[in-house]
Each structure stands twice: as structure tokens, then as C-alpha cells.
Amino acid sequence: MYFESLDALWNMAGHGPYVWSCYGLFVALLGINVWHARSQQLKALKQAKAFVRRNP
Amino acid sequence: MTQSIWRMPRWFHQMGSPKWFYDFGGILQPWFAVAALVLLTWGAVWGLAFAPADYQQGNSFRIMYVHVPAAILSQSIFLGMAVAGAIGLIWKMKVAFMVARSCIAIGATFTALALLTGAIWGKPTWGAYWVWDARLTSTLVLFFLYAGVMALNQAISERQTAGKATAILAIVGTINIPIIKYSVEWWNTLHQSSSFTLTEKPSMPADMYLPLLLTVLGSYCLFALVVLIRTRAQILQTQSGASWLMQHRDITGA
Numbered sequence: 001m002y003f004e005s006l007d008a009l010w011n012m013a014g015h016g017p018y019v020w021s022c023y024g025l026f027v028a029l030l031g032i033n034v035w036h037a038r039s040q041q042l043k044a045l046k047q048a049k050a051f052v053r054r055n056p
Numbered sequence: 057m058t059q060s061i062w063r064m065p066r067w068f069h070q071m072g073s074p075k076w077f078y079d080f081g082g083i084l085q086p087w088f089a090v091a092a093l094v095l096l097t098w099g100a101v102w103g104l105a106f107a108p109a110d111y112q113q114g115n116s117f118r119i120m121y122v123h124v125p126a127a128i129l130s131q132s133i134f135l136g137m138a139v140a141g142a143i144g145l146i147w148k149m150k151v152a153f154m155v156a157r158s159c160i161a162i163g164a165t166f167t168a169l170a171l172l173t174g175a176i177w178g179k180p181t182w183g184a185y186w187v188w189d190a191r192l193t194s195t196l197v198l199f200f201l202y203a204g205v206m207a208l209n210q211a212i213s214e215r216q217t218a219g220k221a222t223a224i225l226a227i228v229g230t231i232n233i234p235i236i237k238y239s240v241e242w243w244n245t246l247h248q249s250s251s252f253t254l255t256e257k258p259s260m261p262a263d264m265y266l267p268l269l270l271t272v273l274g275s276y277c278l279f280a281l282v283v284l285i286r287t288r289a290q291i292l293q294t295q296s297g298a299s300w301l302m303q304h305r306d307i308t309g310a
Binding site: 041045 | 100104105106107108109114115116118119122123126161162165168169172173176177179180278281282285286288289290292293296297301302306307308
């Protein structure tokens with residue numbers, strides 16, 4: 001590892017808040033995108049199954 | 057002669073079939089999910105903890121590993137959306153319109169990420185979160201273009217008409233892409249020039265650019281994953297009465 005301790009990794013010589021907030025935003029916004037897309041897909045699958053049950 | 061130029065390979069027309077796209081996308085979906093997770097985690101851990109600090113910017117340069125992929129993807133996705141829209145208009149492929157529609161939210165997200173991470177990076181580097189600079193302003197315009205495409209797509213309830221309108225706006229909006237790309241060369245700007253290009257050897261050591269390559273590739277995989285998921289969901293919604301879907305193992309469970 002480039003840093004001497006986990007504390008140094010967290011602080012990054014004062015740049016920690018900038019760096020970690022960027023990574024946090026990246027994970028959060030892309031995570032929401034994947035989760036939303038997947039929930040839409042599962043909803044569509046459920047609706048398609050219900051359609052088949054109604055129209056056998 | 058003219059005919060042979062316009063004759064497209066078989067796979068091209070197969071892609072236009074909802075059934076084929078649904079099945080082929082179903083095979084690819086888990087692979088893209090794994091690839092995105094592995095590449096992004098690998099690149100982020102390497103970039104955060106193992107890459108050396110920049111001699112000028114110190115540790116704030118580590119923001120590059122999320123900012124650059126977001127910026128690259130924001131432009132690639134817009135181009136991809138315009139190409140899909142154009143295919144939909146020219147070859148009248150409904151699936152192409154669905155793909156274009158699937159690009160909107162993920163493209164807008166990557167653009168928002170490029171703007172937000174850029175603003176956060178700007179503070180320790182330039183001393184300001186925002187400057188009305190050519191690169192930043194043209195990227196903000198790109199975000200508004202995505203917002204416009206999204207609003208237009210949702211305002212029209214008839215899907216085919218919405219697809220056509222979205223395609224036209226996306227094609228017209230691509231004029232902004234070269235403006236973003238060359239803004240750092242055409243105007244005086246605070247923004248640095250490209251971190252890496254396809255044609256030149258990177259100016260950074262391998263320990264610095266390899267994590268970037270991983271996060272860029274991982275972001276492309278994540279984009280592909282989201283587009284597959286969203287397009288397959290739209291196929292389910294629009295094909296609910298189709299016989300192939302009524303007998304499909306995803307529906308029957310067999």
C-alpha cells in the first residue's frame with residue numbers, strides 16, 4: 001500500500017474529504033441506477049407473468 | 057452498388073428482433089455485472105490505496121479514477137444514444153429506440169458525476185468549485201441536453217413517436233460532443249488536457265494509468281449492464297401479448 005496506515009489512507013494528507021466524497025457519490029449514484037433498472041425489470045417480469053395467467 | 061453499401065450483416069437485423077435481443081441480452085447480463093464489479097473494485101482499490109501520489113496535486117489526483125470514466129462515459133453514451141436513435145429512424149427498429157431510451161438515465165448520471173466530482177476536485181486544485189470555463193460549461197450543456205431528451209421522451213406517451221423525437225434531439229445534440237472534446241484546445245482553459253488518448257502513450261507511469269484503464273472499462277461494462285436491463289424490461293412491457301414471450305422460460309418458469 002502507498003500509505004503507511006489506514007488512518008493516513010483515510011486522511012490522504014488533508015485531501016481525504018474530497019477524494020472519499022467523490023468515490024461515495026460514484027458508488028451511490030451508479031448503485032441507484034443499477035438498483036432502479038433491476039427493480040423495473042423485475043416489475044415488468046411480474047406484470048408479464050400476470051398477463052399470461054390472465055390470458056392462458 | 058448502392059444496395060450493397062446498405063446491406064447490413066445478419067446479426068444487425070437479428071439485434072432488431074425483440075426475442076433475439078431479450079435472449080442474447082439475458083446471456084450477457086450476468087457477465088457484464090461481474091465484469092463491472094470486478095474491474096471497478098480493482099481499479100478503485102488500486103487507485104485509492106496503491107497508486108503513488110501526484111507530485112503536483114498530491115492525493116487529490118485520485119479523484120481522476122472516478123472523474124475521467126464519468127466524463128468519458130457521459131460523451132460516449134450520448135453518441136451511443138444518437139447512433140441507436142439513427143438506427144431506429146433509418147431501419148425502423150423498435151429495439152433501437154428502446155436502447156436509446158435506456159441510455160438516457162445512465163448517461164445523465166455519468167454527466168452529473170463528471171460535474172460533481174470535477175467540482176470537488178476543482179476546490180483543492182484551482183481553489184474554486186466552479187469556473188465558467190469552456191470544458192465545464194459545455195459539459196453542463198450536455199447535462200441539460202440529457203434532461204431535455206428525458207423530458208421529451210417522457211412527455212410523449214406513444215412509444216414510437218417518443219422514440220423518433222428522442223432520436224432527432226439526440227442526433228442534433230451530438231454537435232456538443234466535439235465542442236466538449238476540443239474545448240481544452242480551442243479556448244484558454246483551467247482544465248487540463250486529456251489524461252490519456254487511444255493514439256498516444258500515456259504521460260503517467262503505469263501505476264497511475266492502469267487503475268484508470270480498469271475504472272474506464274468497468275464503467276463501460278456497468279453502462280452495458282444497465283442498458284441491457286432497461287431494454288429487456290421495455291421488451292417485456294411492450295411484447296406482453298407476443299407468443300414467444302408467453303412461452304418463454306422466464307415467464308412460464310419451465
